[in-house]
Amino acid sequence: MIVVMAALTWVVPSWLYNTNEDGDRIANSYHVVDKDRTVTEEKDGKKEEVKKHDQQGLWDVFTAPIKGMSDKLDVIVFVMVLGGFLGVTMKTGALDASLGALLRKMKGKEKWLIPILMILFAIGGTTYGMQEETVAFYALVIPMMIAAGYNAMTGVMVIVLGAGTGVLGSTINPFSTGVAAKTADVKLGSVIPIMSIILVLCLIAAIIFTMRYAAKVKAGKYKEDVRYKPATAALDMTNVPKFTGPRKVVMSVFAITFVLMILSLIPWGSWNITFFADMFEWAVGLPVIGAVLGVVHSAAFGDWYFNEITAGNIFNFNNCYNRTLLQRI
Numbered sequence: 001m002i003v004v005m006a007a008l009t010w011v012v013p014s015w016l017y018n019t020n021e022d023g024d025r026i027a028n029s030y031h032v033v034d035k036d037r038t039v040t041e042e043k044d045g046k047k048e049e050v051k052k053h054d055q056q057g058l059w060d061v062f063t064a065p066i067k068g069m070s071d072k073l074d075v076i077v078f079v080m081v082l083g084g085f086l087g088v089t090m091k092t093g094a095l096d097a098s099l100g101a102l103l104r105k106m107k108g109k110e111k112w113l114i115p116i117l118m119i120l121f122a123i124g125g126t127t128y129g130m131q132e133e134t135v136a137f138y139a140l141v142i143p144m145m146i147a148a149g150y151n152a153m154t155g156v157m158v159i160v161l162g163a164g165t166g167v168l169g170s171t172i173n174p175f176s177t178g179v180a181a182k183t184a185d186v187k188l189g190s191v192i193p194i195m196s197i198i199l200v201l202c203l204i205a206a207i208i209f210t211m212r213y214a215a216k217v218k219a220g221k222y223k224e225d226v227r228y229k230p231a232t233a234a235l236d237m238t239n240v241p242k243f244t245g246p247r248k249v250v251m252s253v254f255a256i257t258f259v260l261m262i263l264s265l266i267p268w269g270s271w272n273i274t275f276f277a278d279m280f281e282w283a284v285g286l287p288v289i290g291a292v293l294g295v296v297h298s299a300a301f302g303d304w305y306f307n308e309i310t311a312g313n314i315f316n317f318n319n320c321y322n323r324t325l326l327q328r329i
Contacts, residue, residue, distance in 0.1 A: 002064050006056035009035075014054045074307055075175065082128065085257070093241035094250040096140060100240030103144055110148035114214055115207045117141065118162035122203050125166020126195075127262050129175040134159045151222065154214050161206040169199025172266055189267035264304035276301035 018029035035054040040047050124130030142155035170177040171192050280300035284290050
């Protein structure tokens with residue numbers, strides 16, 4: 001793919017936006033430029049003339065992945081930490097136990113598991129782009145759906161459509177909307193309303209579609225709509241881990257982590273909400289405590305990005321890891 005994209009740089013014309021004094025792009029100023037040109041750039045307060053060569057060669061093909069990873073190292077570290085956090089949480093058995101407890105409580109009302117789970121997956125999708133991470137949930141949700149009287153496809157639809165609509169309507173997802181807004185020099189708060197509308201409408205349509213399909217499965221239609229027999233069987237409720245006190249604490253940490261991540265990424269200043277900014281200033285002004293905690297080197301909720309949410313996940317990762325050790329004692 002990199003080779004193809006490099007080859008296209010020799011064929012596809014180069015385009016640029018004009019910018020104003022503040023560096024913001026000017027609307028309707030997109031125009032073709034020469035592939036070999038000299039531009040003036042400001043570095044360390046000094047203006048320098050820099051030569052630009054848009055046509056990419058063999059050397060550029062080999063260096064592109066390195067440059068890409070070095071430029072987005074904060075994203076890579078966040079993905080690694082988030083994956084570890086999810087892995088440790090699942091290792092405790094807290095997710096299995098919580099879903100098992102939910103299935104027991106919903107006995108006779110299993111159809112409402114579909115919107116509940118789809119909303120949860122959509123929240124993961126719209127906040128941090130939960131898509132590939134859902135792979136770990138198939139082995140848990142599909143047996144649950146089969147135990148509730150549905151088929152394997154119902155479980156797949158719950159995960160794929162739930163998380164998929166969340167990603168499609170990414171409101172504060174730092175991997176898509178966040179990166180796009182930063183690249184386009186647009187405030188994240190300006191795109192949240194339209195993305196929220198897309199999220200709600202798509203999620204409602206996905207839930208209705210899935211529930212209608214599930215109702216037909218329950219009635220005996222599409223009972224076996226897969227070519228091969230599913231590798232997973234119905235959830236054996238006798239082997240589901242108990243929702244013990246330590247596991248409840250782990251799930252509380254898990255939930256609080258994502259609530260805090262959502263609050264930290266929402267651009268409150270765009271709506272003139274200064275509560276978190278005022279709390280931050282108050283914490284910075286605390287004598288001794290503020291300095292010891294290093295609050296001055298942090299940022300208020302609404303100004304967090306990859307570095308800050310990664311640090312927050314590391315803190316909660318340690319809490320879950322300690323709970324994992326407790327589970328083994």
